[in-house]
Amino acid sequence: MENRPKRSRTTRAATEPHQTAQVDTRHGDAVDDILAQWHRERPDLDVSPMGVIGRLKRCAALVQQQLDATFAEFDMSGWEFDMLATLRRSGAPYRLAPTALFSTLMVTSGTMTHRLQRLEARGWIARVANPDDARSTLVQLTAAGFALIERAVEAHVTNEHRMLAPLPKATLADIESGLRAWLHALEPKR
Known part of the structure; x- marks a missing residue:
């Protein structure tokens, strides 16, 4: 194996000062x-x-x-937050068909069944009769589930703001735009 000269680790980020003092990218x-x-x-x-x-x-x-x-901090996992948040953002009366939940959350019906059982056991959701189809049920937030997700989503958004705070607004806009375009290119066409 031949000895190759070491290449410089100098990058553009290392040679140009960042536009904000909050984030130092000069050191790689x-x-x-x-x-x-x-x-x-x-x-x-x-x-x-x-x-x-x-x-x-x-x-x-x-x-x-x-x-x-x-x-x-709220004694919940990420998937529990996602399920409760999906029900909460669906609007009053905060209920959805299980199929709508599992398609939104991209999990299998078997996984959804297990997760619904766990959330029901914790008292955060209830299965209620579907008024439009007597053969099916809907998943609905309970009062306890609603109160929990109200507090958790506030903490979640505060946490997200904190994580993004070091970046200038223009950088965040560029990141969001770039990720949206990339996601559109990667996701299967509907």
Whole structure:
């Protein structure tokens, strides 16, 4: 194996000051270290997508840790929050058909059944008769479930604001726009 000269780890972020004093990007990150290793080992390979995907994955993992910590304050998991929030945002009377829930939350019907049983056991939802179809039931928030999700969603939004606060509004708008376009390109066409 031949010795190759080490490449400089200088990146654009390392040479240009960031526009806000709240975030210092001049020193690179763990993804820069990985990219530098690949540039050293495979200078023929364009590994630039690893920068985007790697940072996205690291951000997603770190964001998930922060979200989970907030949900834990309310003795709930992420999926419990998602189910209660889906019912809450559906509007009064805060009930949906199980099929609407599992298609919105992208889980199987078997998983949905198990999760509904757990939420019902905790007293956060109830299954009620469907007034439009006597053969089916609807899932509805109980008073306890409604009170819980009201508090939890406020803490959740506060947490999200806190996580995004270091970024300038223009950067957030660019991120949102870029992610929307990328999501549209990746999602199956309806």
